[in-house]
Amino acid sequence: MTVTNTKGNAKIIARNLEMRFENKHLFSTRELVFEQNRVIHLQGDNGCGKTTLMKLLAGFIQPTAGSIQAQGFSIAPWWRSKSITGKAIYLHQHPYLFEGSVMYNLTYPLRFLDRDQQLLKARTEQAIDMAQLRHLLTQAASSLSGGEKQRLAIARAWIIQPKLLMLDEPTSNMDKHSQQLVLQMISDLKLQGTGMLISSHQTCMLTKVCDHAWLVCDNTITSSNISANQDMTDSPADISMTLNVSVG
Numbered sequence: 001m002t003v004t005n006t007k008g009n010a011k012i013i014a015r016n017l018e019m020r021f022e023n024k025h026l027f028s029t030r031e032l033v034f035e036q037n038r039v040i041h042l043q044g045d046n047g048c049g050k051t052t053l054m055k056l057l058a059g060f061i062q063p064t065a066g067s068i069q070a071q072g073f074s075i076a077p078w079w080r081s082k083s084i085t086g087k088a089i090y091l092h093q094h095p096y097l098f099e100g101s102v103m104y105n106l107t108y109p110l111r112f113l114d115r116d117q118q119l120l121k122a123r124t125e126q127a128i129d130m131a132q133l134r135h136l137l138t139q140a141a142s143s144l145s146g147g148e149k150q151r152l153a154i155a156r157a158w159i160i161q162p163k164l165l166m167l168d169e170p171t172s173n174m175d176k177h178s179q180q181l182v183l184q185m186i187s188d189l190k191l192q193g194t195g196m197l198i199s200s201h202q203t204c205m206l207t208k209v210c211d212h213a214w215l216v217c218d219n220t221i222t223s224s225n226i227s228a229n230q231d232m233t234d235s236p237a238d239i240s241m242t243l244n245v246s247v248g
């Protein structure tokens, strides 16, 4: 992947992408643009290649053919030198957590961010409340339930406020209450302009914030707008009004 330090919306552009594992053709697609201020529902049946596509866009694996270019990212690293990971975060459905407590997991990445540390502390406190993690702060992250781990990982991403965020089956381990908490964080990130790619093979509470869809089917990926007429009870705007968080 090449990274261009141009101003404007952060985006990842995939062109003439083809992905195969040995003889297995997963998909080919002419152009995909994943950018800020856009929330995409990545749809498709089990095994069609959703996770693989996210790993490609995150730069973790190489495509069989085609190019993946990141634009609008600052060169300044926070996580790994010259990596786009800090600007485009990929959250696996079994999220990677550091050895240590929940609090350690929430605060460890903050030292790598070139932002006001007081503001980050305040954001951390907000995230703890939004994700309802306060009673778990001293507990080892490895001992959390699957749903709690996902809540922790999404809270950590909310604090970091990345330009682009990929969420791989984020609700797979979550009950309705956890989904509601995560929906609030996702809706708030959307208001702040974070571009999101949310994979889920079926519609769920989180997919109602999506304004675009990418469908992986028949070895290709089609992109479409999601109609504004869809069921939007608890719309992001309504949810943001119930949040006691700063948006900006």
Ligand SMILES: Nc1ncnc2c1ncn2[C@@H]1O[C@H](COP(=O)(O)OP(=O)(O)OP(=O)(O)O)[C@@H](O)[C@H]1O
Binding pocket: 021, 026, 044, 045, 046, 047, 048, 049, 050, 051, 052, 053, 201
């Ligand atoms: N490293 C690999 N080597 C060989 N095959 C792989 C590799 N990674 C993924 N695959 C295969 O590619 C296909 C797509 O996998 P992927 O995990 O991207 O699907 P998915 O759409 O995310 O599925 P699910 O909805 O079940 O999570 C699967 O058949 C999988 O076995």
